[in-house]
Amino acid sequence: MKNLCAALFAAIMLFPVVAVAKPVACKYTGPAGAPADQSEWHVFLLHKNSPVFQNYDVDCDGKLSADEVATYASDEDSKVASALHSVERHAAEGHPIRVTPDGETVPVVIGKNDPEKDPCAPGWRYLLRDSFEDVSIFTCPKAAKDAKGAQFDWSRDKVSDNDVWSAKGVAALGYSVALDPPSDPFAPYVVGYAFAPSLSFNRVVNTLASQKSKNVDVLSFAATSELALGNVFGGTQYVRFRPALNTTFNGDPRSWSATAEWQPYWITDGISVSVPNGLGPFTWELDPIARLIYSDKLGDVSSPIFQDDDSSLRVGGVLALTVKPKQNDLLVPKWLQPASFFTTYEWLEDVDSGRDYSLLSLGLNFNLDEDGHTALKLSYSRGDIEETGQFVNQAKIGLAAKW
């Protein structure tokens, strides 16, 4: 008897996943499987209206027998087993779960047990972001909520009678493919690849003639291809290649360029790279990107990057730091959770002339909606624009749009 119990126990433990009830397919006697009479219609409508009847009225009689009710109760019990364990674990560790006046538990102990819809499913996706760094990885881009987003601003200086319009961002249509890993968790492999045609824009328009020198006019058409390699150099490595045609908003070509990038992801027991780390009630993430850009001048244009030659080869990198509050009511007050601070520093050196180009961007985002598609954005940029080398020194406050 003891052995039988042990065997039963082992079998239960080896099959911990409880079978979820499948919808019952009732057979009706009418034409093409439709209900034939009032009693069949009663059963049909009960099953259509109620998930409980749909899943547990196995004999399709429109009534829940004692056995069917027992199966339902057993399935419901198994769904809360995890949450119950959580309550017991917290109580045992001296941190009992609280229940708020509106009936919610703190921390949350019950949730879905089934996989969610894949936001990074292979296929096409549309993106509207601040920059390529804000897209992050084309194979599985940042969620809109976590991105800075494209920015559109208008300001009016009544003293000098000057209106300033500005728009900055990247619109892209990405296609990605994800592959299966090998069974050996330590073997190198190709995680996936992506291709994304894109349009990046950076436009500042001053209506006052004396301020025209401060205008910025860059419209770039690019196509990014990306390859993700897993278990290489101790992490996942992303390599990207992006040819681009840089024009003005009038369509005048200024240059073409080819950009190669490498972005490492390392998860360690100490400090992780390109992955958030914990710091009290905040998380911080450091994203390094190594970058090589070759640019070639088109037509008779003057850009700082072409002041020595008609072509330029620049090498350098980008370092981005993002600090955000942890999204946990036990650690951070709810009102502070939509805020985020970001700073990006890009540094490039022209291989031939030795000239340096750097651009510092920093800002504060405050998401205005739950999904983070709109945000209030405060930003400051100082340095040389990557595409042209033109110097900018801008402080902005405005709305950010992210998709």
Added chain:
Amino acid sequence: MNLVSVSQQEIENRLIDYFAVHFGDDPSVLTPATNIPKTYNIGASPWAAFADALSKLPWMVKLHVRLAQKEMATVPQIQQLANLIVRKLQHVVAVPTIASEVLTLDSLMKAHEFMEAKVAQKIRETSPKKKPRRAKAKKSAET
């Protein structure tokens, strides 16, 4: 032959401990219902990278479970992730003759750590002791 019993709750506990340590929090702030990427602002691609990091954990290697980066986006909650791991477990049905043949995952990992320590100690004990260099130099000078 020893069998290992693995429950979803055991895996949830291990995952809670792993993420609590990684983000410097007390495990009491996490529950199986916690959405890890949402709580810790983890983007989709860094969250995907955790598939490889988790697959290399000693207990995951012991269970022969390999997570794929492309599946991670669908399992943001601890319990969903644990459920995915459980679904990937090889379900071998064996009927033990005595209850003591069934180990819990915790016992297995403790036994594994104990065995590794024992082997390391044995290697240390059996490896030939190096003679001090000075004595060796003196000996060669004499000859």
